[in-house]
Amino acid sequence: MTTRKLVFTDTSLCTGCKACSVACKAWNDLPPEKTDFVTSYQVQKETTAKTWTYISFHEKFANGKMTMRMFKHQCYHCADPSCMKACSSDAIYKTESGYTLIDHDKCIGCGYCVSSCPWEVPMVDPETKKSYKCTGCIDRVENGMLPACAFTCQPGAIQFGEYNEMIKKARIRLAEVLEFYPNANLYGEKLMGGTNYVYLLLDKPDTYGLPKNPSTPWSLTLWKSVIHPLGGVAIGAAALAVIAGVASNAALGNYRAKKENAENSHMEGGE
Amino acid sequence: MTNSWQDMQNTACFLIAGSNCAENHPIAMKWINKARAKGAKVIVVDPRFTRTASQADIFAQIRPGTDIAYLGAMIKYIIDNREYDEKYLKNFTNAYYKVSKDYKFEDGFFSGFNEETRKYDTSTWGYQLGADRKPIIADNLEDPDTVFSKLKEHYSRYTMELAEKITGMPVEKILEITETFCRIRPGSFLYALGMTQHTTAVQGIRAYAIIQLLLGNIGKAGGSVQALRGEPNVQGSTDMANLISNLPGYIPYPTNAQNTLADFQLKHGSAQYKPMVALLKAWFGDNATAANDYCYDLIPKTNPANSPTFVQMYKKMGEQFKLMFSVGSNSLISIPDCSVVGPAYDKLEMMVVVDIFETETAQFWRRPGMSPADCPTEVIFLPAAFVYEKAGSMTNSSRLIQWKEAALEPLNGCMPDLDIIDEVFRKVRDLYAGSTDPKDAAILKSRWDYGHVADPLKVLQELNGYDETTGQLLPNLAGYLNGAIGTVSTGCWQYAGVTGAGTNFAARRGDADDSGLRLDRNFAYAWPGNIRVLYNRASCDENGQPLDPERALIWWDPVLGEWTGNDGPDVVDKTKGPDTPEGKQAFRFNPEGAGRLFTAAYTSYPDAAAVIPTRSAGMTVDGPMPEFFEPTESPTENILHPKVSKNPVAPVISEIIGSSEEYPYVLTTYGVTEHFCAGGITRNIPYLNEIMPQPFAEISTKLAYKLGIKEGDKVEVSSARGKVVVHAMVTERIQSYKVNGKDAETIGMPWSWGFAGLSPGPSTNNLTMSSLDPGAGTPEYKCCLVNIRRA
Amino acid sequence: MEPTFKKSDKIFRFTVGERVAHWSHAISFFILLFTGLGMISMFFRPAVGIVGGIDVARNIHRVVAVLFVVVFVVNLFIGEGGRNVRAWVREILAFDKKDLAHFMIFPFEFFGLHRPYPPQGKFNGGEKFNSALMITGMVCLVITGFMMWFPTAIPRVILQWAYPAHAGFALLLTAVLLAHLYLSLLHPDSNQALKGMFNGYVPAKFAYEHYEKWYYKVKSEENVKEQAKREIAADG
Numbered sequence A: 001m002t003t004r005k006l007v008f009t010d011t012s013l014c015t016g017c018k019a020c021s022v023a024c025k026a027w028n029d030l031p032p033e034k035t036d037f038v039t040s041y042q043v044q045k046e047t048t049a050k051t052w053t054y055i056s057f058h059e060k061f062a063n064g065k066m067t068m069r070m071f072k073h074q075c076y077h078c079a080d081p082s083c084m085k086a087c088s089s090d091a092i093y094k095t096e097s098g099y100t101l102i103d104h105d106k107c108i109g110c111g112y113c114v115s116s117c118p119w120e121v122p123m124v125d126p127e128t129k130k131s132y133k134c135t136g137c138i139d140r141v142e143n144g145m146l147p148a149c150a151f152t153c154q155p156g157a158i159q160f161g162e163y164n165e166m167i168k169k170a171r172i173r174l175a176e177v178l179e180f181y182p183n184a185n186l187y188g189e190k191l192m193g194g195t196n197y198v199y200l201l202l203d204k205p206d207t208y209g210l211p212k213n214p215s216t217p218w219s220l221t222l223w224k225s226v227i228h229p230l231g232g233v234a235i236g237a238a239a240l241a242v243i244a245g246v247a248s249n250a251a252l253g254n255y256r257a258k259k260e261n262a263e264n265s266h267m268e269g270g271e
Numbered sequence B: 001m002t003n004s005w006q007d008m009q010n011t012a013c014f015l016i017a018g019s020n021c022a023e024n025h026p027i028a029m030k031w032i033n034k035a036r037a038k039g040a041k042v043i044v045v046d047p048r049f050t051r052t053a054s055q056a057d058i059f060a061q062i063r064p065g066t067d068i069a070y071l072g073a074m075i076k077y078i079i080d081n082r083e084y085d086e087k088y089l090k091n092f093t094n095a096y097y098k099v100s101k102d103y104k105f106e107d108g109f110f111s112g113f114n115e116e117t118r119k120y121d122t123s124t125w126g127y128q129l130g131a132d133r134k135p136i137i138a139d140n141l142e143d144p145d146t147v148f149s150k151l152k153e154h155y156s157r158y159t160m161e162l163a164e165k166i167t168g169m170p171v172e173k174i175l176e177i178t179e180t181f182c183r184i185r186p187g188s189f190l191y192a193l194g195m196t197q198h199t200t201a202v203q204g205i206r207a208y209a210i211i212q213l214l215l216g217n218i219g220k221a222g223g224s225v226q227a228l229r230g231e232p233n234v235q236g237s238t239d240m241a242n243l244i245s246n247l248p249g250y251i252p253y254p255t256n257a258q259n260t261l262a263d264f265q266l267k268h269g270s271a272q273y274k275p276m277v278a279l280l281k282a283w284f285g286d287n288a289t290a291a292n293d294y295c296y297d298l299i300p301k302t303n304p305a306n307s308p309t310f311v312q313m314y315k316k317m318g319e320q321f322k323l324m325f326s327v328g329s330n331s332l333i334s335i336p337d338c339s340v341v342g343p344a345y346d347k348l349e350m351m352v353v354v355d356i357f358e359t360e361t362a363q364f365w366r367r368p369g370m371s372p373a374d375c376p377t378e379v380i381f382l383p384a385a386f387v388y389e390k391a392g393s394m395t396n397s398s399r400l401i402q403w404k405e406a407a408l409e410p411l412n413g414c415m416p417d418l419d420i421i422d423e424v425f426r427k428v429r430d431l432y433a434g435s436t437d438p439k440d441a442a443i444l445k446s447r448w449d450y451g452h453v454a455d456p457l458k459v460l461q462e463l464n465g466y467d468e469t470t471g472q473l474l475p476n477l478a479g480y481l482n483g484a485i486g487t488v489s490t491g492c493w494q495y496a497g498v499t500g501a502g503t504n505f506a507a508r509r510g511d512a513d514d515s516g517l518r519l520d521r522n523f524a525y526a527w528p529g530n531i532r533v534l535y536n537r538a539s540c541d542e543n544g545q546p547l548d549p550e551r552a553l554i555w556w557d558p559v560l561g562e563w564t565g566n567d568g569p570d571v572v573d574k575t576k577g578p579d580t581p582e583g584k585q586a587f588r589f590n591p592e593g594a595g596r597l598f599t600a601a602y603t604s605y606p607d608a609a610a611v612i613p614t615r616s617a618g619m620t621v622d623g624p625m626p627e628f629f630e631p632t633e634s635p636t637e638n639i640l641h642p643k644v645s646k647n648p649v650a651p652v653i654s655e656i657i658g659s660s661e662e663y664p665y666v667l668t669t670y671g672v673t674e675h676f677c678a679g680g681i682t683r684n685i686p687y688l689n690e691i692m693p694q695p696f697a698e699i700s701t702k703l704a705y706k707l708g709i710k711e712g713d714k715v716e717v718s719s720a721r722g723k724v725v726v727h728a729m730v731t732e733r734i735q736s737y738k739v740n741g742k743d744a745e746t747i748g749m750p751w752s753w754g755f756a757g758l759s760p761g762p763s764t765n766n767l768t769m770s771s772l773d774p775g776a777g778t779p780e781y782k783c784c785l786v787n788i789r790r791a
Numbered sequence C: 001m002e003p004t005f006k007k008s009d010k011i012f013r014f015t016v017g018e019r020v021a022h023w024s025h026a027i028s029f030f031i032l033l034f035t036g037l038g039m040i041s042m043f044f045r046p047a048v049g050i051v052g053g054i055d056v057a058r059n060i061h062r063v064v065a066v067l068f069v070v071v072f073v074v075n076l077f078i079g080e081g082g083r084n085v086r087a088w089v090r091e092i093l094a095f096d097k098k099d100l101a102h103f104m105i106f107p108f109e110f111f112g113l114h115r116p117y118p119p120q121g122k123f124n125g126g127e128k129f130n131s132a133l134m135i136t137g138m139v140c141l142v143i144t145g146f147m148m149w150f151p152t153a154i155p156r157v158i159l160q161w162a163y164p165a166h167a168g169f170a171l172l173l174t175a176v177l178l179a180h181l182y183l184s185l186l187h188p189d190s191n192q193a194l195k196g197m198f199n200g201y202v203p204a205k206f207a208y209e210h211y212e213k214w215y216y217k218v219k220s221e222e223n224v225k226e227q228a229k230r231e232i233a234a235d236g
Helices: A019-028 A082-086 A112-116 A148-152 A163-178 A218-251 A254-263 B006-010 B026-037 B067-080 B086-092 B147-155 B160-167 B171-183 B201-215 B234-239 B261-268 B270-287 B290-298 B312-316 B338-346 B361-366 B417-432 B438-445 B456-464 B477-482 B686-691 B701-707 C016-040 C045-051 C054-077 C085-093 C097-110 C125-149 C156-186 C190-199 C204-210 C212-235
Strands: A005-010 A054-062 A065-073 A092-094 A100-102 A158-162 A185-187 A197-201 B013-017 B041-046 B058-061 B187-191 B224-227 B323-327 B350-355 B378-383 B392-395 B400-404 B554-557 B562-565 B665-670 B696-700 B714-719 B722-731 B737-739 B742-744 B746-750 B784-790 C010-012 C201-203
Touching: A005 A163, A019 A054, A019 A148, A019 B686, A065 A197, A082 A092, A082 A112, A082 A218, A112 C156, A148 A158, A158 A163, A163 A185, A163 A197, A218 A254, A218 C156, B006 B026, B013 B171, B041 B171, B058 B171, B067 B147, B067 B160, B067 B171, B067 B201, B086 B201, B160 B171, B160 B737, B171 B201, B187 B201, B201 B224, B234 B392, B261 B270, B261 B290, B270 B290, B290 B438, B312 B338, B338 B361, B350 B361, B361 B378, B392 B456, B417 B438, B696 B701, B696 B714, B701 B722, B701 B784, C010 C204, C010 C212, C016 C045, C016 C054, C016 C085, C016 C156, C016 C190, C045 C054, C054 C085, C054 C125, C085 C125, C097 C125, C125 C156, C156 C190, C190 C201, C190 C204, C201 C204, C204 C212
Parallel strands: A005 A197, B013 B041, B013 B187, B041 B058, B187 B224, B323 B350, B350 B378, B665 B746, B696 B722
Antiparallel strands: A005 A158, A054 A065, A092 A100, A185 A197, B392 B400, B554 B562, B665 B784, B696 B746, B714 B722, B714 B784, B737 B742, C010 C201
16 A cells, blocks of 8 residues: 655755756656756746656845745646546546556547646647656656655755655744745645645745646636536437427327328318 | 865855855755754855855855955954954964064065066065974964964955955945854855966965864864865866876976985975885886885976966977877867967877767867868877776765776777776887887886776775785775885875775775764775864864864874774874874974964974975965955956056966956856866757756846847857857846946856857857966966957 | 418428538538547547547547538538528528517427417528527637647637537537437428428428418519519510
8 A cells, every 4th residue: 555655845955956857857768858048047948748847947136135946847746636637538547645647548638638737737749649747756656766856856955755754844844944934835735635746935936936826727627517517418408308309299199190191192281 | 175075064154155066066065955954054155146046045246256355354354353263273273373574565465576487485484483493483372473463464454345345245245244154163165166266266265274274163073175176086186196286196296406306305305205205116116116216217307497287288289299188178168268279289290089979179170160171180089988887986075085886888999098098008118118218218117007908996006005015905094104115105195095905995885974973984985094074183172172072073082092083083193192292283284283374484304403304385376375366357456456456476378368448347157057067078968958058148137238138139248369159148146246336247157168069059268368376277267358249 | 371282392492502511511510529529528438439549530520620610611602592601691690579489489399289380481590599509609619629729829728718618519519419400300390391401492381381481482582583484485
């Protein structure tokens, strides 16, 4: 029986060296992509089918003090993932250890997960026509190894462990950091049912370009919880009406009447 | 490093200046973060707000090349406010020593300056000596002749306000940094090329040493001056004498004034004589005998008048140098003012490049603007094995000698460097077989035998050394120290003991450590004698007991009658107690045995009548105490002494010097975490090109606004020596600042690109300045003047 | 006065153009529905196996969607004597009291309970409503489908709404389709209309009973034509 795991990224320790993104690619055999500067030292602007994790840079100069914050983006492995809800093919599933994974045998690359993720994480590869994202290195984790990014992180910003232990650690670290950074917060713990990748942020989420309250899009809820059932009901109702119509016409003898009429070569007058 | 990487976790306050360790030594952050978890403070001083600065509690932006100005202000503050550790000064430093009456400092010059040679005669920088030829030590610090008084006087000019005018750092910032660093001990300085690539490089580090000695921050766990060296084995290469002035083991290189071993001994003392003989024994084996001066004559002697360092060499290509053997160096890109390099190589008869990729240097004949047909040089490329394909030892910044095995077989006929060198040497030796020409004797008499296929362990064993009478490996450092001259050999005396008599200590991976300080003495082997914190005698009081029981390194055990502890005791003799003259010394490799606040010219003798000295002091060639000089190209004059604005003894190699009228901005160059040095390897690794795709110029938002430059624009950066066009990175991480009341701007550029490889790009070293630190010969890469405009 | 009809009395209802438009639309709708259901629902997913699997089905969906749009556009411009899709759209959009009246009796008619039939134009109120729904639905399906095909070109917020909209309209039109099929195939009265979609003619009696106004309009036009023919013949 596997237990729930947590990757805790303490951004106060992240130096933006990007080694995690290289380690991720090396382990997962993802090819490099052509890049250019986005801002500062940032060269990747979003996760792609071939880039499952990247670092964003956020510079701010205010009151004579410079800050440069880094944030590691990848799939958050939500407890209640909207990608899974959106998936047309039951290809996205949760593991007991808390990972959200895509079964590429089932994935048809419809892209519904892409637009449904509040962090815009999964991406469809235009060549293989499958959706890709961080797997949490479940192949490593299930064999007792650290995720590639955590393994390579020299400053120790990316930490991996049992959920309960790590979340405790994260809360303790938050309490320490709050003394110097009043806006510090844990990002993810209470989002999307509780993510399995939780961050210590030194500032408000928008500083990092992150949504404050990421949630399952209304459109997705409407689609999957209202339109699909309602559509089914509508079609069912229509089908029932048809059956009722046939039955009613039959009971009223309309089919017979029609037939008689048809046999009558002298159609005269109305019915 | 005086201490080790792991020891950083014991530090309470870091002053990281001249190092961007988060980017260029990511492993440092692992240990710094352990210290931070215990409440350590991090101060970063840098021309730019770097990724290291993002981790700092205090950050100050400094004008490149002006460190000594604020460090001088720190020294003044420490003295004025009596923040120094008086006991430490008395016990372990030369603070109380009386300086020669002839020593002077006037108008930017120390005494002894020779206008003609533009060099210092250092003889006036000595001590007042007693009849026993030992320095006279004063009773109190305030004595006007003491080193301390000289220090106080010298830095009395360095006010906080002056430091602000020179560095652009506000007074409050300098004050905050100084107060923090004084208050929180033990403190460590972390530096790298940011401090050393200046014409005042050695003196900047001397300033660190002075501050640390004043504060009692040397010889202690967590108290250190940490040189973060540039690659995993750069310490090893220095140990093996990659500097022109050394032989392996930092033996002074013999000049043509020392044609016999006796001359050498007379000049450098018995302390250098023994390792010299041991080295000769290692190199020439049984051919080296007392009768033939241990083959000392087979070592070429340098002519100090014509002994170019690496950078100076390019002016002598084709004349003094006809063949270049370039191993793992991408000099076409890495040399300052690098446009001189290609034409210099065109004058060689032959160029051999050993590398894992065809670097720019390997294809200098294909450089832009050069027609290969016009290059007469014969070029040979030897494909080398990569780091994981070769066994051997690497010595890191901690002086830690670590053994590794090859993980993979080299592919496609690539060979480990050792195999290449071994094969070349043996073929050359075959060609000279039977020659009686004296100049060939060094080759023919050499004891070069590392096996049929060269075995790297045999190389390390040669460094470890043998008892030449038995042919047995030396079991430890004592084996060398106690062996009679001529009976022991070692290829590098500090390495004596590394392989032991059978156990290769460098290959140890023991992680047990009960000191709580992560000394990790069972992990590999640190020279000398597996000591992890140098000068650790200074962590003890007069009685030899640890000053800080929480950070106990060594102590005198009166019952055993010897120095012992968690670390290897860095003492002259383990059995000499704290009340003996030897047992008091914390800095045993200085002739006076004391930490030097003032680099006095001093030679120790075994007794008053002796002719042969014991040891000569290592000297700074440009002054006994650090003095601030403007960089070779500077936007302003030196307000301390406008007539001597620049370091008067620094050699300037570049022929064109720009003016601040034409080139108003200061350029500073650096590496980024994503690429390594000249990029010979990293620009051929697609993953790294992906995360840092091209070179750039970082400019302040104010300068960008003034020049109409937007982020992502192409900009042309030009110096008096060249120009390059790169991506503009407009950032608030560099702020405009004031120098001597005038607005000033710094532009930052990484330098890792060249015309070849998978990620070609313009080379920043087309712009940089070739002027050298007079002591170390390090070029002033870190500052020159440039202009910038939209391309 | 009610006219009398012979069984062979027919009246011309749909031109070839209109019939082509109808059937091309119908066929593509079925294909899109079939492949679309395969995509959206794991219940229907196995069914698309008959076309070669979901990947083929998705390609078919796209190809047919394009054909569907192309055919629709072409239909806008073909058709004899002004009797084309544009004319149909105009008629559909002219909604008045008589159409409303049809709404009132439609539920009864649906189940075979006859009520006095309010006179209707060429298309009755129910048909107009059905057609209007279909037009609106198809336009929305085309737009949202286009977005889904090129998701990277569309702002995510809009794209997020395109999915439910596409599914919603498809399901709605499917419900409407069921009713349409019932009325055209299974309903004892209205299934007469089906003939019109095959050969263009419907029984005159059926036309009179269900589209009285249109019936008279056609008749009067025929009379005018007859009159003209006679006059030409007389002159000749």
